[in-house]
Amino acid sequence: MAIFTKLVVERSLLQVRSVVLHSNFMHGYLIRNLSTRQSDSSVGFLHYKTCVRSKGLPVFQRIGSHNYATGTVAGSVAVAEKPPPPKASIVPESPPPSQYDLQRLYDFVNDSKRLVVITGAGASTECGIPDYRSPNGAYSSGFKPITHQDFVGSEQSRRRYWARSYAGWRRFIGATPGPTYISLQQLETKGRVKGMITQNVDRLHYKAGSKPIELHGTTHQVICLNCGDLTDRHLFQNRVKKLNPEWARAVEALESGEPGSDASFGMKQRPDGDLDIDERFFRKENFCIPDCKKCNGILKPDVVFFGDNVPKQRVEFCMSLARSADALLVVGSSVMTMSAFRLVRAAADMGSPIAILNIGPTRADDLAHLKINARSGEVLPRLLNMGAMSVPASS
Structure with a gap:
């Protein structure tokens, strides 16, 4: 007893x-x-x-x-x-950039006439959006993102995905551009950046005033897998709400609970806008997913899931841009996806110097002429105040 x-x-x-x-x-x-x-x-x-x-x-x-x-x-x-220790920041720790590294990056950007930038999740962690691969990323806690095959092949997987994504949408779109996004937009305005490609799906570049090529698509649109029709995500959210009023009410009450607590249904913010939901709080059979209004086909976020391929036309456009660069700067990316690594390798094959600004190792480190292991949000604003970088580039 x-x-x-x-x-x-x-x-x-x-x-x-x-x-x-x-x-x-x-x-x-x-x-x-x-x-x-x-x-x-x-x-x-x-x-x-x-x-x-x-x-x-x-x-x-x-x-x-x-x-x-x-x-x-x-x-x-x-x-x-004792109270639990504070939660680890989603932005990995790193030493501040040295003056030597700042000067080298300044020379790299200033010497370029056709600089192309590739950005990754590290630019968004400083805005409160988690990533996958950093030491504090989603993978470190055992999180596994949905694959294209799971989404297409299982209605139950689609129900769970859309329930999570619906719940996380309001918080996801509430993120605002951090210093990396603002600095890159200013470099564009000054004529220092001629092209930009992002792996991020959060549209924070757009909020900052840039319009990069979205290599992996965007969560702000929903696509029909049958007819290809595109729907604005806000309209889709309204359809989900009408079909699932109880779930919608529960999600709207999430503000009262700490992330991960019972009051918030065990939900935790994850990359790409969805929330991880504790199985205790979700019954997939009770969640209804809207169909395509035109053909009743399956609707999916206009995002390249793991296991899927980037559309061919988009690949060719990004590849052309990378090959046209006289220098390529990688910002906040480990370049682990093959779609991004191919672009870096294509620029290197053309003889263009490669600079990488990222915390931790990357897949393209062997191709880099310059590697700075620091937070991009600490480096790029300083770059803007150096020498001739504060004025528009000469044509």
Whole structure:
């Protein structure tokens, strides 16, 4: 037989856990020890249920509480623990850029007349959007993104994907361009950047005023896999809401809960705009997905999922741009996708120098003439204030 305690803490910044109490002496000691924390823990009441587990079957036998205002104590109690450590930033740690690296990057950009830039998820982490491959990215927690094959081949997978994506959309589009996006747009305006390709699907470049080629598509459009019709994502969101009113109401209430908590359905922000949903809170069979209005076909975000191919015409356009560059700058990307790596290799094959601004190793490090291991949001704004970079390029 063992005694367990189930707890609920009101108005508390203190984290607690239940323990087995072996004697009245231990019970009294724990009560006194926890009571001394009232002044710095903001605990109001500690409620609990004591359970005697016999032959594997729990039976709740007693309910009690501890009132810190009056000192009234009843029943069992829990041991107070230290608050959890703050969540790791989604932007990896890195040393600040050296003046030597800044000068080398300045020379690289200033000497170019046809600079092409390729951006990746590292540009968006500083805007609050997680990535996949960095030390703090989604892969580090075991997250597996949906594949094209899963989406096309399984209706249940599509239900789960669209439920997650619907839930994450409002938070995703709330992101604003960070210093990397703003600096690149200013470099474009000054004539320092002649072309830009992004692997990101969040349209933060567009919010900053740039219009790059979106190599992997965008979450802001929905495409029919049968007829190819494109729908604005906001209109699609409204259709999902009408078909799933209960889910929509639940999603709208997410603001009241901490990410990952029961109040937020265990949801956590993931790359590409969706939320990871705890299985306890989601029943796929109850979620309805809109069909294409023109042909009743399957609707999918206009994004290149893992296992899918970039459309041929887009590949050819990006390849032409990369080959036309007299220098290529990679910003915030590990260049692990073959679609991006081919572009870097194509520029290198044409004899163009390659510069990489990214935290951590990349697939293209062997091709780089210059590699800076620092946050792009710390480097590019400084670059704009150096020498002739602050004025438009001469034609």
